Amino acid sequence: MADSTIQSIRVHQYGGPEQLKLEQVQRPTPKEGEVLVRVHAAGVNPVDWKIRRGDFQNFWPRELPYVPGADIAGIVEEVGPGVTAFQPGQAVFGQSANGAYTEYAIASIETLTIKPEKISFDEAATIPIGATTAWQGIFDNGKLQPGQTVLIQGAAGGVGLFAVQFAHWKGAHVIGTTSGKHVDAIRQLGADTVINYEDTPIENAVEKVDLVLDTVGGTTLAQSYQLVKRGGHLVTIAGAPDEAKAKELGIHVASFSAKVSSQLLQQFAQLIEEGQVRVIIEKTYPLSAAVQSHEHSQSGHGLGRIVLHIAD
Numbered sequence: 001m002a003d004s005t006i007q008s009i010r011v012h013q014y015g016g017p018e019q020l021k022l023e024q025v026q027r028p029t030p031k032e033g034e035v036l037v038r039v040h041a042a043g044v045n046p047v048d049w050k051i052r053r054g055d056f057q058n059f060w061p062r063e064l065p066y067v068p069g070a071d072i073a074g075i076v077e078e079v080g081p082g083v084t085a086f087q088p089g090q091a092v093f094g095q096s097a098n099g100a101y102t103e104y105a106i107a108s109i110e111t112l113t114i115k116p117e118k119i120s121f122d123e124a125a126t127i128p129i130g131a132t133t134a135w136q137g138i139f140d141n142g143k144l145q146p147g148q149t150v151l152i153q154g155a156a157g158g159v160g161l162f163a164v165q166f167a168h169w170k171g172a173h174v175i176g177t178t179s180g181k182h183v184d185a186i187r188q189l190g191a192d193t194v195i196n197y198e199d200t201p202i203e204n205a206v207e208k209v210d211l212v213l214d215t216v217g218g219t220t221l222a223q224s225y226q227l228v229k230r231g232g233h234l235v236t237i238a239g240a241p242d243e244a245k246a247k248e249l250g251i252h253v254a255s256f257s258a259k260v261s262s263q264l265l266q267q268f269a270q271l272i273e274e275g276q277v278r279v280i281i282e283k284t285y286p287l288s289a290a291v292q293s294h295e296h297s298q299s300g301h302g303l304g305r306i307v308l309h310i311a312d
């Protein structure tokens with residue numbers, strides 16, 4: 001019988017990164033439709049620090065204290081009553097239902113799949129939210145078709161780098177924006193044109209496109225409306241869409257919340273096994289350095305996803 005006390009990061013009150021406390025807690029037990037995962041790695045997403053800061057407390061309150069994070073990769077330790085889809089010992093990745101910055105997490109069998117053998121747990125933890133958001137942004141919301149041109153604003157981010165690769169795989173012409181130091185990396189991922197936002201104003205650099213995926217928000221989102229062809233799509237994951245402006249320009253605008261599913265995770269695993277898609281880790285931190293991982297993520301710059309390496 002394994003020790004029932006585990007280490008978790010918990011947040012007792014909304015606030016700065018210092019609210020991330022490493023604590024001993026009881027190991028959770030999986031219920032019907034759930035498995036318990038021994039977490040080897042957890043992805044650090046911007047939404048994690050937005051929740052921690054209390055940005056969403058009015059419409060998406062958390063019961064305090066809570067364990068932050070959602071992206072996990074690890075080994076199935078135990079399955080809930082009646083679960084046959086997974087077995088103890090399997091290496092998996094997906095979304096946790098009760099937080100990810102912990103040694104053991106609960107995951108629904110609906111948001112979990114088998115980890116591709118060719119990637120590590122740290123690498124697999126970069127996938128769930130980032131790749132799901134990219135896929136649903138460019139295909140489900142953006143309606144991207146082969147031969148069309150897509151502009152990915154924020155191509156180096158944990159969402160953007162998947163969007164570049166999925167669009168390239170689909171046969172679209174891909175343009176990405178990034179800072180100067182990530183230009184070569186984004187080209188290697190399959191972007192046909194890479195624009196360094198530090199020295200090139202975007203409005204001078206591109207013809208109108210079929211789709212813009214905005215992962216940056218602010219002025220980047222505001223400038224993106226003018227870059228879409230009439231009848232084309234602007235999808236933002238980092239700001240509120242301006243419907244009136246879109247109507248005036250004759251374009252579609254949308255925002256959405258990503259929904260992780262086992263089916264999509266399987267699709268990503270297959271693309272990775274086939275060598276069509278690569279993952280990139282910006283930096284790994286130990287669980288005890290969750291504070292630093294959030295400070296890093298909040299800087300808003302980097303190439304790929306920040307990861308908490310929790311077990312070897």
Ligand SMILES: NC(=O)c1ccc[n+]([C@@H]2O[C@H](COP(=O)([O-])OP(=O)(O)OC[C@H]3O[C@@H](n4cnc5c(N)ncnc54)[C@H](OP(=O)(O)O)[C@@H]3O)[C@@H](O)[C@H]2O)c1
Nearest residue numbers: 046047133154156157158159178179237256257258301302
């Ligand atoms: N709606 C949803 O379901 C959903 C899901 C996931 C994420 N999001 C949101 O989407 C945003 C991005 O998430 P993420 O995980 O990709 O973040 P991330 O991994 O932190 O990446 C942010 C990226 O933005 C780039 N960047 C910063 N300023 C830029 C600019 N002016 N132009 C172009 N690129 C710029 C940075 O690249 P450089 O280092 O090269 O500057 C960095 O790679 C966050 O606000 C997040 O909360 C929403």
